[in-house]
Amino acid sequence: MTLKLQMLGTGSAFAKNYYNNNALIQDENFTLLIDCGVTAPLALHQLDKTFNDVNALLITHIHADHVGGMEELAFMMKMKFNRKLPLYIAEALVEPIWEHTLKGGLYQQGHISSLQDVFDVYPLKPGVKTDISPGISVELIPTQHIPGKDSYSLYLNDRIFYSADMVFDPQLLNELVNERDCEVILHECQLQGPGEVHTTLDELLSLPENIQERTYLMHYSDDVEAFIGKTGIMEFVEQQRVYEL
Ligand SMILES: O=c1ccn([C@@H]2O[C@@H]3COP(=O)(O)O[C@H]3[C@H]2O)c(=O)[nH]1
Ligand SMILES: [Zn+2]
Ligand SMILES: [Zn+2]
Numbered sequence: 524m525t526l527k528l529q530m531l532g533t534g535s536a537f538a539k540n541y542y543n544n545n546a547l548i549q550d551e552n553f554t555l556l557i558d559c560g561v562t563a564p565l566a567l568h569q570l571d572k573t574f575n576d577v578n579a580l581l582i583t584h585i586h587a588d589h590v591g592g593m594e595e596l597a598f599m600m601k602m603k604f605n606r607k608l609p610l611y612i613a614e615a616l617v618e619p620i621w622e623h624t625l626k627g628g629l630y631q632q633g634h635i636s637s638l639q640d641v642f643d644v645y646p647l648k649p650g651v652k653t654d655i656s657p658g659i660s661v662e663l664i665p666t667q668h669i670p671g672k673d674s675y676s677l678y679l680n681d682r683i684f685y686s687a688d689m690v691f692d693p694q695l696l697n698e699l700v701n702e703r704d705c706e707v708i709l710h711e712c713q714l715q716g717p718g719e720v721h722t723t724l725d726e727l728l729s730l731p732e733n734i735q736e737r738t739y740l741m742h743y744s745d746d747v748e749a750f751i752g753k754t755g756i757m758e759f760v761e762q763q764r765v766y767e768l
Pocket of ligand 1 (some may be wrong): 535536537586587669688719720
């Protein structure tokens with residue numbers, strides 16, 4: 524079964540010409556939002572959508588370009604749409620996302636005192652495949668990003684790899700393609716400078732051709748146009764465009 528992918532944004536954390544790297548994944552009757560950054564409410568609005576058009580939220584890690592829109596989402600769902608959205612998130616992030624990110628804005632005495640008061644929380648175990656809808660499954664793959672910060676890339680429907688922010692991991696990409704029949708790789712891409720906490724374009728260009736041919740680049744900076752034609756056989760994902768995967 525094919526899935527539809529529409530990126531709300533394809534920008535890096537500090538991009539200004541592109542919205543945050545957040546995605547809508549759709550099967551026939553279900554829309555999953557992957558990450559909900561600061562720009563997600565406006566990016567959805569630009570597509571004539573609201574959070575009420577989303578059936579569930581899946582979070583990769585706690586950085587503002589991935590979770591900064593969750594306070595607005597939670598308030599909108601509670602106050603305007605009167606329902607809780609299912610939230611799929613690694614079990615290790617359940618407590619930190621409430622205590623360190625959301626509690627300050629969402630807490631209301633007698634009304635909201637936990638993550639479960641505003642979301643239907645589904646804690647995910649890394650390495651365990653979970654059905655989110657009849658047509659969408661996810662397995663979390665822990666990947667390295669910032670030392671001491673848990674970050675999880677996604678393996679969707681046993682065939683689509685969606686990188687969280689991560690440092691280059693060629694061994695993982697090799698294993699996914701050559702041993703797990705991965706068909707599509709949506710990978711974050713830092714265009715310039717040393718990777719440090721991200722994967723660089725130069726690193727991705729060092730991958731074997733059979734990996735590059737299925738790799739699409741996202742989470743890029745505002746200078747992306749200078750790199751068109753310099754990505755080998757890999758293509759940039761365009762925000763708002765609908766792709767069939
Ligand atoms: O050790 C660090 C920590 C952070 N940063 C920047 O902060 C950003 C946070 O969001 P991001 O993960 O999309 O991208 C990160 C980088 O741009 C960095 O360059 N080095
Ligand atoms: Zn990011
Ligand atoms: Zn990050």
